[in-house]
Amino acid sequence: MEVKPKLYYFQGRGRMESIRWLLATAGVEVDEYLTPLFHIPDGCLLFGQVPLVEIDGMLLTQTRAILSYLAAKYNLYGKDLKERVRIDMYADGTQDLMMMIIGAPFKAPQEKEESLALAVKRAKNRYFPVFEKILKDHGEAFLVGNQLSWADIQLLEAILMVEEVSAPVLSDFPLLQAFKTRISNIPTIKKFLQPGSQRKPPPDGHYVDVVRTVLKF
Numbered sequence: 001m002e003v004k005p006k007l008y009y010f011q012g013r014g015r016m017e018s019i020r021w022l023l024a025t026a027g028v029e030v031d032e033y034l035t036p037l038f039h040i041p042d043g044c045l046l047f048g049q050v051p052l053v054e055i056d057g058m059l060l061t062q063t064r065a066i067l068s069y070l071a072a073k074y075n076l077y078g079k080d081l082k083e084r085v086r087i088d089m090y091a092d093g094t095q096d097l098m099m100m101i102i103g104a105p106f107k108a109p110q111e112k113e114e115s116l117a118l119a120v121k122r123a124k125n126r127y128f129p130v131f132e133k134i135l136k137d138h139g140e141a142f143l144v145g146n147q148l149s150w151a152d153i154q155l156l157e158a159i160l161m162v163e164e165v166s167a168p169v170l171s172d173f174p175l176l177q178a179f180k181t182r183i184s185n186i187p188t189i190k191k192f193l194q195p196g197s198q199r200k201p202p203p204d205g206h207y208v209d210v211v212r213t214v215l216k217f
Contacts, residue, residue, distance in 0.1 A: 024192035026074035090151035
């Protein structure tokens, strides 16, 4: 019996959420150990930072490295180097957009609202037009090749995050609307989007306070 991956992070989304998305899409069950309730032994964190994922006998840190490993392990990383570099480009783009939202709750109230408004503006004027064009030019159900990849999963994650800030954000993007519906109905993703899954809710004040206390900022 294969050992479940172990995830070490706060009780919230942050940089672990995209990792949860990939594992859930692959149908992989995980165990979560929540800091600060669970103490991570000294020497486990390469640069003193979470997320930490224990998988295949390894302790993996650094979000991008973890995501790349999981995408390759679970056949979500394209069929060759040319597809892989496109997946990397698209995933990096959506990550840039998501980080604008992930970081906002840790700012002062006015700055938080300005950051979220800017994220919505960038989504509508920079990121979503690019992905709308990619879908149109590619003419397939997925962003890269003809099968599901990390890029598709992370784009859906980004869309849903922006919609939590501005529900009608996709109103001018019909191909992205169809993409959202299509990818959301993949069985493992549909399950992950249901209540009771390991998907985390948007951050609240308690989560922000815990992270601030642990990280001392």
